[in-house]
Amino acid sequence: MQQTDLSSYNHNTYHPGAGRFKRALWFFTSALLFKTSILPSSTIKVAILRLFGAKIGKQVVFRHAVNVKYPWHLTVGDHTWIGEKVWIDNLVTVHIGPNVCLSQGAMLLTGSHNYKSPAFDLITGSITLHEGCWVGARAILNQGIEMSAHAVLSTGSVATKNMEPYTIYQGNPALKVRSRRMSPSQITFA
Numbered sequence: 001m002q003q004t005d006l007s008s009y010n011h012n013t014y015h016p017g018a019g020r021f022k023r024a025l026w027f028f029t030s031a032l033l034f035k036t037s038i039l040p041s042s043t044i045k046v047a048i049l050r051l052f053g054a055k056i057g058k059q060v061v062f063r064h065a066v067n068v069k070y071p072w073h074l075t076v077g078d079h080t081w082i083g084e085k086v087w088i089d090n091l092v093t094v095h096i097g098p099n100v101c102l103s104q105g106a107m108l109l110t111g112s113h114n115y116k117s118p119a120f121d122l123i124t125g126s127i128t129l130h131e132g133c134w135v136g137a138r139a140i141l142n143q144g145i146e147m148s149a150h151a152v153l154s155t156g157s158v159a160t161k162n163m164e165p166y167t168i169y170q171g172n173p174a175l176k177v178r179s180r181r182m183s184p185s186q187i188t189f190a
Contacts, residue, residue: 002118003118004118004120005118005119006119006120008118008119009119009120009121010119011122013122014091014122014124016070016091017070017072017073018053018070018072022052022072023070026052026070026071029048029052030067030068033045033048034062034065034066034067034068035065035066035067036064036065037064037065040064042060042061042062042063045062045066046060046062049062049068049071049074052071052072053071053072054068054071054072054074054075054076055074055075055076056074056075056076057076057077057078057079057080057098058078058079059078059079060076060077060078060079060080060081060082061080061081061082062082063081063082063083063084063086063104064084064085065084065085066082066084066085066086066087066088067085067086067087067088067089068088068090069088069089069090069091070090070091073090073091073092073093073094073110074088074090074093074094074096075093075094075095075096076096076100077096077097077098077099077100077131078098078099079098079099080096080097080098080099080100080101080102081100081101081102082102083101083102083103083104083105083106083137084104084105085104085105086102086103086104086105086106086107086108087105087106087107087108087109088108089107089108089109089110089111090108090110090127091110091111091122091124092110092111092124092125092126093110093126093127094108094110094126094127094128095126095127095128095129096129097128097129097130097131097132097133097149098131098132099131099132100129100131100132100133100134100135101133101134101135102135103134103135103136103137103138103139103155104137104138105137105138106135106136106137106138106139106140106141107138107139107140107141108127108135108141109127109140109141109142109143110124110125110126110127110143111123111124111143112124112142112143123143124143125142125143125144125145126143126144127141127143127144127145127146127147128145128146128147129141129147130146130147130148130149130150130151130165131149131150132149132150133147133148133149133150133151133152133153134151134152134153135147135153136152136153136154136155136156136157137155137156138155138156139153139154139155139156139157139158139159139174140157140158140159141153141159142158142159142160145159145160145161145162145163146162146163147159147162147163148162148163148164148165148166148167149165149166150165150166150180150182151163151164151165151166151167151168151169151180152167152168152169152180153169153170153174154168154169154170154174154177156172157169157170157171157172157174158171158172158173158174159173159174160173160174161173161174164176166179166180166181167179167180168180
């Protein structure tokens with residue numbers, strides 16, 4: 001029977017999309033400005049992400065302590081909210097559409113390891129969240145997942161398969177629980 005042998009792990013086939021200097025510069029910038037609460041301004045965070053190659057739309061909100069692995073692999077649409085302590089572990093492309101909400105502590109994981117390989121080889125897959133998706137607090141999307149328009153992944157759930165539009169998913173692994181029906185906003189004044 002084969003055994004895991006991490007000494008034989010080799011990730012030479014993986015290319016992060018930027019040189020060592022740019023990655024090091026991002027590491028320190030991220031540690032000082034994103035993974036802490038020292039910089040509360042979304043406008044400045046967006047400007048810094050764009051400087052590092054991210055494609056960010058209009059009026060995007062980045063809350064405190066957000067972790068973005070590689071900005072040059074990130075696209076975010078207009079009017080999207082990224083909550084506190086969201087972790088975008090984008091070894092490869094993550095595309096987040098407009099009007100998407102990533103709640104506190106949500107994780108988007110584009111990488112994993114092949115448990116069938118003794119060397120524990122790296123596996124990567126892009127993540128796409130289409131317009132109007134909502135990823136609940138502490139929910140996890142695994143590599144290669146596509147969340148169709150207006151789908152919901154509820155709090156603490158783990159997505160291991162693609163999600164259909166206007167559908168709510170819950171659990172680990174996340175399963176369809178019902179359709180998402182939206183009604184017109186009702187504004188009331190006291």
